Amino acid sequence: MLLKLRPNAVAEYAAGLPHGSMLVSATNGKTTTTRLLAAATRVAGYDLVTNTEGSNLERGIAAALLKGSRGADLGLFEVDEAALASVAASTRPQVVVLMNLFRDQLDRYGELETLVDKWRDVLDDLQAQSEPPTLVLNADDPNIAALGRGRRNVVWFGVDDKSHAIGNREHAADATTCRHCGAPLNHRVVLVGHLGHWDCPNCDSTRPTPAVSATKIDLTPHGQQMTLRYPGPAGSPVELAIASPLPGVHNSYNIVAAFAASWALADRTSRPQQAPAVARVMAETKPAFGRGEVVDVDDKQIQLLLAKNPTGVNQNVRTILSNPGELNVLVLLNDRTADGQDVSWIWDVDWEPLDSRLSSLTLSGDRAWDLALRFRYGGFDMDNVTVSPDPTKALDIALAATPAGNTLYALPTYTAMLDLRGVLTQRGHTAAYWSTDR
Amino acid sequence: MSATHTVRLCHLYPQLMNIYADRGNIAVFRQRLAWRDIGLEITEIGLGDVIEPVQHDLYYLGGGQDRDQNLVAKDLIANAATLQAAANAGAAQLYVCGGIQLAGHSYVTADGTELAGLGILDLTTEAGGSRLIGDLIIDATVEGISQRVVGYENNVGRTHLGPNCEPLGQVVSGHGNDGESGHEGAILNHVIGTYLHGPLLPKNPWLADILLAWALEHRYKKEVALRPLDDLVEARAHDIASARASIKR
Numbered sequence: 001m002l003l004k005l006r007p008n009a010v011a012e013y014a015a016g017l018p019h020g021s022m023l024v025s026a027t028n029g030k031t032t033t034t035r036l037l038a039a040a041t042r043v044a045g046y047d048l049v050t051n052t053e054g055s056n057l058e059r060g061i062a063a064a065l066l067k068g069s070r071g072a073d074l075g076l077f078e079v080d081e082a083a084l085a086s087v088a089a090s091t092r093p094q095v096v097v098l099m100n101l102f103r104d105q106l107d108r109y110g111e112l113e114t115l116v117d118k119w120r121d122v123l124d125d126l127q128a129q130s131e132p133p134t135l136v137l138n139a140d141d142p143n144i145a146a147l148g149r150g151r152r153n154v155v156w157f158g159v160d161d162k163s164h165a166i167g168n169r170e171h172a173a174d175a176t177t178c179r180h181c182g183a184p185l186n187h188r189v190v191l192v193g194h195l196g197h198w199d200c201p202n203c204d205s206t207r208p209t210p211a212v213s214a215t216k217i218d219l220t221p222h223g224q225q226m227t228l229r230y231p232g233p234a235g236s237p238v239e240l241a242i243a244s245p246l247p248g249v250h251n252s253y254n255i256v257a258a259f260a261a262s263w264a265l266a267d268r269t270s271r272p273q274q275a276p277a278v279a280r281v282m283a284e285t286k287p288a289f290g291r292g293e294v295v296d297v298d299d300k301q302i303q304l305l306l307a308k309n310p311t312g313v314n315q316n317v318r319t320i321l322s323n324p325g326e327l328n329v330l331v332l333l334n335d336r337t338a339d340g341q342d343v344s345w346i347w348d349v350d351w352e353p354l355d356s357r358l359s360s361l362t363l364s365g366d367r368a369w370d371l372a373l374r375f376r377y378g379g380f381d382m383d384n385v386t387v388s389p390d391p392t393k394a395l396d397i398a399l400a401a402t403p404a405g406n407t408l409y410a411l412p413t414y415t416a417m418l419d420l421r422g423v424l425t426q427r428g429h430t431a432a433y434w435s436t437d438r
Numbered sequence: 439m440s441a442t443h444t445v446r447l448c449h450l451y452p453q454l455m456n457i458y459a460d461r462g463n464i465a466v467f468r469q470r471l472a473w474r475d476i477g478l479e480i481t482e483i484g485l486g487d488v489i490e491p492v493q494h495d496l497y498y499l500g501g502g503q504d505r506d507q508n509l510v511a512k513d514l515i516a517n518a519a520t521l522q523a524a525a526n527a528g529a530a531q532l533y534v535c536g537g538i539q540l541a542g543h544s545y546v547t548a549d550g551t552e553l554a555g556l557g558i559l560d561l562t563t564e565a566g567g568s569r570l571i572g573d574l575i576i577d578a579t580v581e582g583i584s585q586r587v588v589g590y591e592n593n594v595g596r597t598h599l600g601p602n603c604e605p606l607g608q609v610v611s612g613h614g615n616d617g618e619s620g621h622e623g624a625i626l627n628h629v630i631g632t633y634l635h636g637p638l639l640p641k642n643p644w645l646a647d648i649l650l651a652w653a654l655e656h657r658y659k660k661e662v663a664l665r666p667l668d669d670l671v672e673a674r675a676h677d678i679a680s681a682r683a684s685i686k687r
Contacts, residue, residue, distance in 0.1 A: 103457065107571050107592055111457065111503040171461060174503070176453055182509060184453075184485065335682060341572070342590045344636055347462035366682070369675035373640045376671050377465040 003059050010058060011090040013065035014075060019046065019269065020092040021075030022261060025084050026099030028312045029254045030056065031288045032246065033099065034078040036258035039281040041076060041265065044274050050076040052288075057083050061091070081115055082108075085122050094268060096126065097136040097261045099253065101143050102193050103174050103348070104309035105340035112174050116143050123147055134264040136257065139208040140195040146179035148208070155267075157260035158210035160229075161217045164249045165189045165196070172310035172348040180205040192250050193311035212260035215239070217252050221323045226252060230263055230275075240275055243283045247292060247322070250315040255282060290417045292319070297429050299404040304420070307331070307411040310348035317354060320409045326359035329409045330398035332391055332416035333365040339413040343367045346374045360401035361385045364394030365416045391419045441477035443662055445653045448494035449482050450537075451502070451510045458535055458592065460500030462637030466646045467496070474665050476654075485509065489517045494529060495653035497521065501535025501593070501635065504547070511540055511553040518556045525558050530652035531629040534638060538624065538631030539563045539595050548594070559624045559631050560600035569594045570613035573683035574634055576622040578607030580648055586610065587642045588679040589634030597633075599624055606632050611683045628652040641676045643669050 003009060014021055022041070024034045031052070038050050049072035051064040056078045065075070079087045081101070088096065098119065101112050109115060126132055137148040139158040148154045169176065169187055173194035178185055183202035190196040199206035216227040223245040232238035244255055259278065266273035287293045290306040305316040320327060335341050351374065354361075361384055363371040368389040376382055386401075388394040391412075402408040412420050424430045447467060452460070464480070471478045483489055502510060525531055533541040542561035545553045555563075574591040577584065587607060597615040599605060605615070606623030614622035614633065623632035630649070632638060639646040647664055654662035 106457070107590075110569070113503045113505045171456070174457075177506070177509065342458075342592060342636070344459035344462070344590060347459035347465070347637055347640075348456075367675075367678065369671060369678050370641075372671045373675045374462070377462065377469050377640055379469065 003062050008090070009062045010065060010087070013062075013069045014091040016069060017049070017072060017075050017092070019074040020094040021077060022095040022097070022265065023077050023079050023084070023088060023091065023093045024097040024099070024257075024261070025079040025081055027081060027102040027104045027309065028315075029099055029250060029257070030078045032251065032291055033097065033254040033258050034076060035288050036254060036282055036285050037097075037261050038076055039285050040258055040262035040278040041074060043277045043281045044262065044266065044271060046074040047072045048074055048076050051078055056080045058086050061087060082118075085118060088122050088126060093126065093133045095134050095136060095261050095264050097257055098144050098147065099138050099257050100141045100193070100195060101174075102309055102311040103172055103345070105342075105345075107340055107342040108337075112143070116147065120147055123151065127151060134268055136261045136264050138195070138253065138257065139210045140191065140197070140253075142175040142179065142185055142194065142198050145208055146205070149180070149205070155212065155260050155264045156208045156210045157212040157256045158207070159191055159217070159249065159252055159256065160210065160213040160215045162189045162197070164217060164219065165191060169194050170311065170314050171350060172314070178203060178205050192253065192315060195253065212256060212263060214252050214256050217249065219248065219322065221247060221319070223247055224252060226255060228256065228259060230259065240279055242279045245283070245286055248315050248319045250312075258282070290412075290421070294407070295424055295430050297399065297424070300399060300402050301407045302424070303407055303409050304417060305409060305411050306417055307333075307413050310345055313349045313411065316411055317349070317351065321353055321357060323407070327354065327357045327409060328360045328398060328402040328406065329354065329358060329411070330362045330364065330394060331371055332394065332410070332412035332420065333363075333367045333371050334413045334416045334419075335367050336415045339415050343370050346371060351375065352378050355380050358384050360398065362394050362398040362401070363387045364389060364391050365413065368394075391416060392423050395420065395423055441475055443654060443658065444477035444479055445471060445496055445650060445657065446494045447478055447480045447496045447498065448489060449480055450497065450499040450514070451484060452482050452500075453484055454506040454510055455500040455502040455536060457503055458501045458635035459637045460498070460534060460635070463498065463500070463532070463534065463639045466639040466643065467650065470643065470646055470667065471650060473667055483517070485513050489520045491520045491523060492527070494524065495656040496649060497524065497529060497531040499533050499537035499540060501537060507536045507540070508547070508553065511545070511555070514540055514556065515554055521556055522558055525627065525629050527656065528628055528652065529656045530649045531558070532649055533559070533629070533631040535593055535633055535635055538597065538633060541629070541631050542597065545595070558629055559626055560602035561597055561624050561631070562600070563595040563597040565594050566596040566616075570617055572612055573679070574612030574614065574622065575610040575680060575683050576607035576614065576634070577610055580606070580625065580630075580645065583644060583648070585642070585644055586680060587634060587645065588676055588683070589636035589638055589641070591633045591635070593633055597624075602626065606630055636679070641672060641679055643667070643672045
């Protein structure tokens, strides 16, 4: 509505921010990274206007600015992958964080290649500005690395610790050939999807050496400990220990990205980063809405793990499997606009490692029977599987199957999560949450 | 129990042509054979690989991103004669999405570049101005069996059939080959091309069984009976997908 009345509202408000803005975009992890970065910049003394609780499209950013730009000196915006061009053009970005591109809702976003090309145009436009922003880019994603190739003002981040490598690129990996010469890429280490340590056997294209990196990661089911290496005041690398309640290597990337962005901001300005304080507030940053948050339900718990796309769900499966014992899992698949209408992607998820660990599996949502087919053809023991398209009934079935004191792991698509949250709120288990849009 | 029969599947470019859950179609081949105690041997062909002639009963080529499809198109031509000979010998071939475009004579990309195809199916394709995206429902008749087929389409191609192949089916809902003709896909003897993914075979298992029957016939030079399976879950998912297609969401 605001944008209809004032189409330049974003640019008008953003012009009033003395330090400009920071943008975070990615297929996966942008919400969590923006939350971490919000904590890191606030502790360094900035008054933020941010859309961490709202929409990541241009209208959501306009709404956030309308509500919160008075008195703010820095904008921090999570940006939908497809909205990056318009948001970058209107928000005077000082730091742009690009984390990863995975296949995601192909009916909405189109193919990954199309997004890579769009992002390249965005970076070309930004570089042509009189004061180009600092680009904070993931060295471990070959597509993101190609976007930064040959550019100045790049802060590379990555994960150097190889101990959490998986054997091969995940099935849903897309960056398999060299962006420069087309030869099949060599992945020496795969950490998430197609993120890892890679090089081209045919040309000089290789993983850039990250300035900010996780050199050691210890994972637990409920979080992680990390040693982070980054450039110190004298230019020589220094190390910092960070503890976080966010589980999984995918969250390691989010933590490193947020830290790198706060370092990059300090590097551009005269205001110091306050690294020890950043580490402290990151330790206090809990999972974002539905991204691993835990809800108490009487004598049991439900962990909500938003299911967006194959790579994201693969990470959720890894997180679930890191818990000991038999597992109770609820998967909810809707096919509405915000979920993606094409449900093909469930076939690209590596669900199979769950099979031998399941005590119960409940399948729900508008397309519950598509899930049932996926597991049937995945060779799962269907005697442990219950199909109930109604989310309320499915929740009751899944909770009944979960022993007291145990956790039910729920993997809902976006609108299914809103449905599930609705039921939990109605029953008094969670605070209400309203979202204007996605 | 060791399998008395085995189907030899040649999976073309699985690393590059897998964007619309093509893996699901392969899983259907594997499981529907396994449930009948029939084996499946898979040979994966990548860039630069040569397909061994006569050694496969079933061929599969899925969809890829434009960049990957262009890489594959150039590579595939070296194997065109082998694939054509296999089709002539009655081996089953399924070309999905990008696959159907490469199985035709030619594909003209958005920038006007013409890529030569295999020429196994008598059709040509050019990139259109917009992507054709959404639920796709067709009525198809194959081997005398008529069924409603459900799936999803998401591609930029406009495919036109020549006189030497028939459409796989008639569009009930969605766009199909070009959004105008009412045709979807193409069929010539034991070769099927289609834009239907979703993936295609899990919700339309009868088509999988026809392809498998053709493959077994190719291998053993006689009909090999396929025991009927309980396809209740398949039928539920099929009917829900069919109903969703008429719901704006």
